[in-house]
Amino acid sequence: MPIILSTLFCTPQDVWDLLSVEGVDLREDDHNLATGQIIETSAAAAVDATSISVLALPVALLRGAELVFDLAGMSAPVTAKLTAAAAANATSISVTALTTAINAGAQARDSGVNAATGARLAVGTRKGTSKVKLYCNQRYDDSQLRLSGTVLDWATTAAAKFLCTRRAQGCPKSIQASYEEAIEEMRMVQCGQLSIEDIGTRGVDWPTVTNVIVNPGYDGMRARVQPNISEQTPTAYNQFIDWNSAVILGY
Numbered sequence: 520m521p522i523i524l525s526t527l528f529c530t531p532q533d534v535w536d537l538l539s540v541e542g543v544d545l546r547e548d549d550h551n552l553a554t555g556q557i558i559e560t561s562a563a564a565a566v567d568a569t570s571i572s573v574l575a576l577p578v579a580l581l582r583g584a585e586l587v588f589d590l591a592g593m594s595a596p597v598t599a600k601l602t603a604a605a606a607a608n609a610t611s612i613s614v615t616a617l618t619t620a621i622n623a624g625a626q627a628r629d630s631g632v633n634a635a636t637g638a639r640l641a642v643g644t645r646k647g648t649s650k651v652k653l654y655c656n657q658r659y660d661d662s663q664l665r666l667s668g669t670v671l672d673w674a675t676t677a678a679a680k681f682l683c684t685r686r687a688q689g690c691p692k693s694i695q696a697s698y699e700e701a702i703e704e705m706r707m708v709q710c711g712q713l714s715i716e717d718i719g720t721r722g723v724d725w726p727t728v729t730n731v732i733v734n735p736g737y738d739g740m741r742a743r744v745q746p747n748i749s750e751q752t753p754t755a756y757n758q759f760i761d762w763n764s765a766v767i768l769g770y
Contacts, residue, residue: 526661528648528674531640532604535581537679538694556629558586561610564621571599571612571621579637580605580612586627597621639685640678647678654705655715663718670715673701 562572582604589596599614599621651674655664664670680698683690690698707713714720 524645524648526648526665527644528651528665528670529644529678531637531644532581533671533675534640534643534647534678534682535583537675538682539583558612558627558629560588560591560621560623560625563623564617566618566620567616569602569614569616571614571617573610573612575608575610576605576612577607579607579609580629581637584629586612586614586629588621588625588627590626591622591624593622593625595619597625599627639682643678643681643685644674646681647674647676650674650677651705654702654709657709658711658720659708659715659718660721663720664715667715667718669704673705676701 556577558576559574560571561574564571580601582601584601586599586601587596588599597617597619599612599617601612601614603613605612651664651670652661655670676694676697679694680690683694704713708715
């Protein structure tokens with residue numbers, strides 16, 4: 520059963536932008552799943568059109584995917600590049616301005632991003648997010664981490680590293696170097712040697728001082744905090760309760 524995270528620090532599109540088609544495509548031994556899906560136009564698209572009406576998409580398409588349409592009496596294939604992601608069951612796709620018209624009923628095969636590849640991208644984003652959480656959750660909450668551009672880069676790099684190794688190929692030196700640099704920076708965050716920009720920590724990063732007095736009127740713990748003269752900085756630690764004295768006072 521796959522692990523579901525409520526907050527992700529990167530998206531499949533981020534990994535796609537980093538690795539491109541060659542980096543996220545399936546391995547040759549993945550049971551021919553890389554043959555992709557058939558996309559068919561439901562209406563003609565004129566020259567300079569920036570959207571194409573299609574039959575409901577079987578699976579999602581990512582921004583940057585290139586579709587080559589032919590058949591339906593077209594004299595030559597026409598390439599259309601997506602300018603925005605398209606969700607499953609979408610009936611329209613956004614593309615760069617067409618230089619040649621596309622007939623109704625024309626077909627294109629998505630040979631790059633398909634359901635299986637999309638699923639692996641989703642797994643990669645989860646693994647990238649988990650790697651960041653492993654090092655940074657001790658000091659930062661998820662709601663803050665997702666606001667940092669540096670965290671986005673770390674998670675995307677970790678996701679890309681996973682996809683490269685998933686393909687059973689050697690990880691490119693540039694991705695490996697970026698991954699090692701990200702891990703080193705996250706270790707510094709974990710040890711308190713580095714703070715992530717523009718976001719707040721779970722608690723304060725400096726010691727707080729509490730003034731106490733010894734009250735002989737209590738039979739339990741006699742040390743008592745004096746809030747009015749103590750430092751008012753909130754901390755991430757729970758206050759210790761003297762239950763023995765509380766029971767005596769309540770009695």
